[in-house]
Amino acid sequence: MLNFEYYNPTRISFGEGKVASLDKLIPQSAKVLILLGGGSAKRTGTLDEVKQALGQRTFLEFNGIEPNPTYETLMQAVEVVKQEKIDFLLAVGGGSVIDGTKFVAAAALYDGEPWDILLTGAKHVHAAVPFGTVLTLPATGSEMNSGSVITRKSIHAKLPFMHPTVYPQFSVLDPTKTYSLPERQVANGIVDAFVHITEQYLTYPVHAAVQDRYAEGLLQTLIELGPQIISDTENYEVRSNFMWVATQALNGLIGSGVPHDWATHMIGHELTALHDIDHARTLAIVLPSLLQVKKDKKHAKLLQFAERVWHITNGSEEQRIEEAIEKTRAFFESLGVGTRFGDYDLDASHIPALVAQLEAHGMVALGEHQDIDLNTAQQILEGAL
Amino acid sequence: MLNFEYYNPTRISFGEGKVASLDKLIPQSAKVLILLGGGSAKRTGTLDEVKQALGQRTFLEFNGIEPNPTYETLMQAVEVVKQEKIDFLLAVGGGSVIDGTKFVAAAALYDGEPWDILLTGAKHVHAAVPFGTVLTLPATGSEMNSGSVITRKSIHAKLPFMHPTVYPQFSVLDPTKTYSLPERQVANGIVDAFVHITEQYLTYPVHAAVQDRYAEGLLQTLIELGPQIISDTENYEVRSNFMWVATQALNGLIGSGVPHDWATHMIGHELTALHDIDHARTLAIVLPSLLQVKKDKKHAKLLQFAERVWHITNGSEEQRIEEAIEKTRAFFESLGVGTRFGDYDLDASHIPALVAQLEAHGMVALGEHQDIDLNTAQQILEGAL
Structure with missing residues (x-):
């Protein structure tokens, strides 16, 4: 066996009905940005369930993170995080929404041009906005790791980064959320x-x-x-x-x-x-x-x-x-x-x-x-x- | 599958030579109590290796945690932690030393009689002194969980407790440390x-x-x-x-x-x-x-x-x-x-x-x-x- 370091602090809340546990998992005082994909979370009722679990917390929505999430879209979310003084991100979706949220979390606290996170292997990342996820599409494993892959459309580039600050604090895995998937x-x-x-x-x-x-x-x-x-x-x-x-x-x-x-x-x-x-x-x-x-x-x-x-x-x-x-x-x-x-x-x-x-x-x-x-x-x- | 919550923040540093990584894993300013069993860590040289990795940090030793660690012995360690204002514990040994260290970690910050931790299922535990482990005997899994079993000799009782505050912050697993085991x-x-x-x-x-x-x-x-x-x-x-x-x-x-x-x-x-x-x-x-x-x-x-x-x-x-x-x-x-x-x-x-x-x-x-x-x-x- 090769020598290794293993560390994975992501909490998993697994099972039918677990979206309700968001109320325990997110600080009461958090100002939350919910990050979403193309609209399926809204159509299926998952977004309503999430909002209900958030109770009295202040939250905003950011819609439209695409499959193979793009730097161009995500930088708009970074602006929202900065302007609205968001202090907790909640990804609701599949691997693309979660990967995108990781980039937003790191980019919002990054000194310099955030594309450098991809170019330098996150060498200069020191912090990220805390975030959790509600997974709707089992596939990428992004819900319990510290990796992310981002596409920059303008230069046809798709590059990965990994950093310990972008482990989700928690991920809610409710298998019934997959029933409506194409x-x-x-x-x-x-x-x-x-x-x-x-x-x-x-x-x-x-x-x-x-x-x-x-x-x-x-x-x-x-x-x-x-x-x-x-x-x-x-x-x-x-x-x-x-x-x-x-x-x-x-x-x-x-x-x-x-x-x-x-x-x-x-x-x-x-x-x-x-x-x-x-x-x-x-x-x-x-x-x-x-x-x-x-x-x-x-x-x-x-x-x-x-x-x-x-x-x-x-x-x-x-x-x-x-x-x-x-x-x-x-x-x-x-x-x-x-x-x-x-x-x-x-x-x-x-x-x-x-x-x-x-x-x-x-x-x-x-x-x-x-x-x-x-x-x-x-x-x-x-x-x- | 039953619904579940999974959370395990213990960092694993695995492989030959990994004791040296203690220098990165323990805060530079920590005042450390090394908790030990019957003397094997000293005989085999592991203790020397640990001390070398601790470098300039202040540390004390507590020897003699027995197999099936006892409340009676561990309460002596609790006294040392309190009197010497220890702020980091390092268990060097097998499951008994690690289980004992978990009890010491919780008992040192416990209001009231620490045996109650066992009697109440750790209901009133809210904090524990942070600790890590250097595992010398693979067996109990205590190096990566939040459980502990303590014996109270005077009343022939052996009882378990579990609490999220007693996950080791890290565990060093060096397989060569097992070579000298009986x-x-x-x-x-x-x-x-x-x-x-x-x-x-x-x-x-x-x-x-x-x-x-x-x-x-x-x-x-x-x-x-x-x-x-x-x-x-x-x-x-x-x-x-x-x-x-x-x-x-x-x-x-x-x-x-x-x-x-x-x-x-x-x-x-x-x-x-x-x-x-x-x-x-x-x-x-x-x-x-x-x-x-x-x-x-x-x-x-x-x-x-x-x-x-x-x-x-x-x-x-x-x-x-x-x-x-x-x-x-x-x-x-x-x-x-x-x-x-x-x-x-x-x-x-x-x-x-x-x-x-x-x-x-x-x-x-x-x-x-x-x-x-x-x-x-x-x-x-x-x-x-």
């Missing part, structure tokens, strides 16, 4: 959680028995529940397990003491930045091809993945690995998520610009061995045609 | 962690897929590594996995959203209080018999335990459950831990006093269904003869 978003959430796990699991063995078993347990749960998560929209047990898997997939626990990959994410980000493809779908495009291209270096873990997650025990090692990769691709496809360029009206002619974007963002040595250079990235993209 | 303590640690997991897992199903997979993964890891943990004393990989399993076994995570049993612990506590048997050994005595006596109510989870943890797939359901219970008993015995009264020079004549102690402590409705009354407890004890 099928497309649910499918995206499953793929997103799946790939978060593989980024921390499908690398090379370091005798991290607990982390491996945890990762395998989460993957098995997604695979077992997968189709039912989508079809059985109001099944509380299924939706609650999906919600908890997605949070566990990226809260630091399974990634402690093990190597990380994240090349699938970094390559995928460019597909979103240039072609506006849903984040999860970019992962479904990149992962199977990446596993194929890197199967020698990932040999031992792919074999373990084949046996423990997919229960593949027959055939040569090479065959078992091929089968595990194919089953992974088939799992994504079974959710209605395409895994090929063609599924998104893209072809080989789009690859050079994607590779150029990786170069422009310094993504020239990706993966757990930092050996995915621009040539390898190109090979991975070609494998996804 | 075999007996290592075996105890394995059993202790094992039973912590079963108390939260072997109840009844509530569709908590993640918690089940996590619990099963931890149990499998203990079973796979078990004999090697004991025999291969300086195997870093094995010891690091053992250490991380023991922490994960009781840090709130696998117990979130599921029913809990804890009857094995409550009955076992009386065996320690009256007969001074090591805590873990009392669990090894009680658990197999308890599973046997409660096998109807625990049927579904015992079957899952048989299949997923012990890989038993042949035979009738009843046979698979019997085999799983026998394998559990055999696992404890394989570690040199006796599972019968006779192994500890006890016999049926000792049972009435144990039952009377349970009654005196109000332990008359134990287990996940609160259906283990004094008669059932007697039956469980008789099954362990």
